[in-house]
Amino acid sequence: MKSRHAFTTPLFLVLILSCREKAPHIITVTSEIPASSIGITLPHEHIVVDFIGADSVSPDRYDSDSVFIRVLPFLNELKKHQVQTFVECTPNYLGRDVRLLQRLSKETGINIITNTGYYGAAHEKYLPQHAFTESAEELAQRWIDEFNNGINGTGIKPGFMKLSADTGPLTETQRKIMKAGALAHLKTGLSIAVHSGDGNAAKEELEIFLENGVAPDAFIWVHAQNEKNFEMFKEMASQGVWVEFDYVHTETIEQYVGFMNYMKANNLLHRALLSHDAGWYNVGEAGGGGFRGFTALFEILLPRLLEEGFTQNEIDQVIKINPAQAFRVGVRKR
Ligand SMILES: [Zn+2]
Structure with missing residues (x-):
């Protein structure tokens, strides 16, 4: 009796603990943090x-130390603006270098989030050969493996998926990649950020996620500014999709004031x-060419939004509260 009791009690506890919903969290290149502590975030x-293309890409093509030295001041500059989290969207086969990201994060104290998934846009130039031959299930399994075991033996885990497609309609391979993203989401809870050529592509991507049982809330429509029809922002956002306007630049400020006024x-x-x-x-x-810094949002756009009558709470919603929701790790079923 005693031994049976000793066996069943821990098992019972394990069941209770595993059934409890885990608090929302974010996966960075150094650790797992509560979503609520993500702070001001560049998504x-x-x-x-x-x-160079999927066939030839390799970390041997550059000196990691030179990149580190070149990039460091641009990340340090973000501390003036209280940025705590930086989402690095370079996918595998396009130069994703998670060791470098981890080194930069440790040096600066800024959280960096990296990704898994494949980039099907640019006419599929950045897809490895197996992306054309494997099934959606097989591709999803590769991304799930990175989530479970870390990337390329580093132990560094992806905090979201980054996929991509050109303007709609999607090619068969791009559709397969979206399906793989949905399947991987249901196993990992990673959000799916999709570089989308236009609103029609984003709509088709959403349909594929829905067909495969994933809620709109897990989908980040990347490069929404490519879409000229503002009604599309409403159509997608009102269903729960994250609409990302992500080319804030000294020369695009008024366009972004327009996007924010529309959303408000x-x-x-x-x-x-x-x-x-x-x-x-x-x-x-x-020397890596011309490097564009990450501060126009803070130095030009946000002051302009305050002038337009935005409150600090509304701004915090967009730069702090929304990213905590959009990048939280958790399965979101339709
Ligand atoms: Zn990008």
């Missing part, structure tokens, strides 16, 4: 990118995200 930026007028600020899609050390160019 779409880049550190290093290599456009439609009571959809709670679904909007803002970022620069900036950086990056461009492998193959001398």
Whole structure:
């Protein structure tokens, strides 16, 4: 009797604990943190990118120390603006370098989030050969493995999925990649950020996620600014999709004031995200080429929004509260 009791009690406790919903959390390149502590976040930026193509991409093509030295001041600059989290959106086969991201995060104290998934846009130039031959289930399993075991033996885990497609309609391979994303979401709870050529592509992506049982809330529509029809922002955001306007640049400020005014007028600020899609050390160019910094949002756009009558709470909603929701790890079923 005693031994039976000793066996059943811990098992009972294990069952209770595993049934309890885990508090929302974020996976960074150094650790797991509560979603509530994500702080001011840039949801779409880049550190290093290599456009050579999936066949030839390799970390041997650049000197990691040189990239580190080049990028460090741009990340340190973010501390003036209280940025705590930086989402690095460079996918595998386009220069994703998670060891470098981890080193930069440790040096600066800024959380960096990396990704799993494949980039099907640019006419599929950045897809490895197996992406054309494997099934959605097999591709999903590769991404699930990175989530479970870490990336390339580093133990560093992805905190979201980054996929992509050109303008709609999607190709068969791009559709398969979206299905793989849905399958991997249901196993990992990673959000699915999709570079989308236009609103029609984003709509088709959403349909594929819904067909496969994933809620709109797990989907981040990346590069929403590519869409000219603002009604599409409303259509997607009102269903629960995250609408990311991510090319804030010194020369695009008024366009972004327009996006934010539209979202506010439609009571959809709670679904909007803002970022620069900036950086990056461009492998193959001398010294990495021209590097665009990550501060136009804080130095120009946000002051403009305050002038437009936005409250600090509304701004915090977009730059702090929304990212905590959008990048939380948790399965969101339809
Ligand atoms: Zn990008």
